[in-house]
Amino acid sequence: MKRYLLFVLRIAVAVSLVLNTGCWSSNEIEDLSVYVGLALDVAQESKFEQGIEKQGASYPKHNMLTATVQIVPPVTGKGQKQGGTSSEQATTYINEKLTGDSLIQIFRQFALRRDRPLIGHHLKVIVVSSELAKRYSLEQIFDFVLRDNDIRPSCLVLVSHRNAFESLSTSEPGEIPAIYLAGLVKNRYRSNKIIPPVSLIKLDSRMQSGSSFLLQNVITSENEHKFSGAGIFKGSTKKWIGELNEFDLEGLSWFSFDVIGGAVKTYAHEGYTITYEPKRSNSKIIPKVQGDDISFHIKVSSEGSLMEDWSFPEIPSSEEYMRELEKLFEKQVNKQIQQVLYKMQHVYRVDVGGFNEQLRIKYPKVWNRVKEDWDETFSSIPITYEVDMNITDFGSSND
Incomplete structure (x- = not known):
């Protein structure tokens, strides 16, 4: 009987060793650029982009929008970010922007300037500027985002009163703006000036319905952020047409x-x-x-x-x-x-x-x-x- 139990135990251990093997296709997080925030603005090339274009580093495109990604650098040691200098080690996030007319092409361009590919599995918030949403419909702006399997449909969507990239900056030590913004919606039980959160999947549903809808508005001053009112989007055009203030x-x-x-x-x-x-x-x-x-x-x-x-x-x-x-x-x-x-x-x-x-x-x-x-x-x-x-x-x- 004891021999039988010992045999069964050995078989169970052998099976468990097979089942608990690692994923053959996994990527170590240290080898990825995890971005948690995305800001979409009217095209405004950075000094970096202007400089490299003067050197011939360009490709055929129309400058229609600028995408800013907020990357959380991987931690490799106590209080240090991988590859960071002494001044960079205190940075809890990195904002990088590129300009073009295709969001997926912009994302692929990041592969030419970062040694770790972008990964959007942990994207918390997307902020679109009201000026961009006034020029183009949200169906156009979010077409790639809604098709991309990397981005979770639970991602929060906001509209910015001014430039969206400003909402991904802060002077607060140790704070990551994208996570801060995503956390503000939890305060609805304290304020009736916060609308129910609009996730990416809810936004898609509202656009498909053809009805007009609201997105929570975020304003920025001195690198500090606040929810204030909501942007109004016309159902027939999916474009920003105005906003309601806090009293409204x-x-x-x-x-x-x-x-x-x-x-x-x-x-x-x-x-x-x-x-x-x-x-x-x-x-x-x-x-x-x-x-x-x-x-x-x-x-x-x-x-x-x-x-x-x-x-x-x-x-x-x-x-x-x-x-x-x-x-x-x-x-x-x-x-x-x-x-x-x-x-x-x-x-x-x-x-x-x-x-x-x-x-x-x-x-x-x-x-x-x-x-x-x-x-x-x-x-x-x-x-x-x-x-x-x-x-x-x-x-x-x-x-």
Whole structure:
């Protein structure tokens, strides 16, 4: 019996040795250039490119866009990057850019200046400048990116208010801008100025649907970055046509996204600051059809805390006073909704609030009749709204 068990054990060990062999086609990470960020801008040749072209190092192309890749150098020793000088050893990333008219050709050109090929398996974020997206459709700009098997479809897509390459730079020691930007979307539970993240696969889906959509906008100043508003992309052209500011996004979030954080600030009659923090919210976009007439009604309800009141040193117990504050907060949210609806219908004439989806679900026949020119139809549709705010507590303070 013991001999039999020993024989079985030997066979099991032999099989495990065969199954646990390494991948014959693997590439060591030290032999690759792993890029985590990609910025796409209107063509602007670097001094390096201008210099080498004067020496005849060029190929037939039109300068249409500039691609900046953010590479994380492999670590070979404690606190050192492979091949780095003493000044380079403290660098946590390297930004390199090339210009051309074909993104895949640009990527292949990097093989002429880097001894390690680019690998996009860990790409975290793609930032496209609004100026580039104004000139060319996102279908053109992202055609190669959507075809490339190296790039994961979960990659975050953002739009930059100015040059996209600026968003991949920082003066913060040890920080990698691409990873920093990808992490900002996790703060949605703290702010209703952040839209649900748009990944590469979601972007492709929205472009295929033909509907207008938003991309989170990132702005840069002094090598520091901030999410601020959202870029608007026309469904028929897939081009950037304008943007919503932070105040607009707050209004849009009340009826288009789940408000799971943030703050509503307004002022009491005496001019003192009062602030409400939503804890729970619910919204409905209700389509109504009568003959050929289409209209929408928005219902928003929220429960939350009175988190700041500069008009009273202590927590008030008056029910009448609390109802008065609720009306003030409702007025503020109404103002936010009114402003964003005005911009959607009369400034940009696009539906980026999901009204089309609600009409499609409830009245599919009507939707099939109007979907071809929906943005234009939407711009003249009557929309009413009502807001109900309910203060349920005063934070951690007691009466």
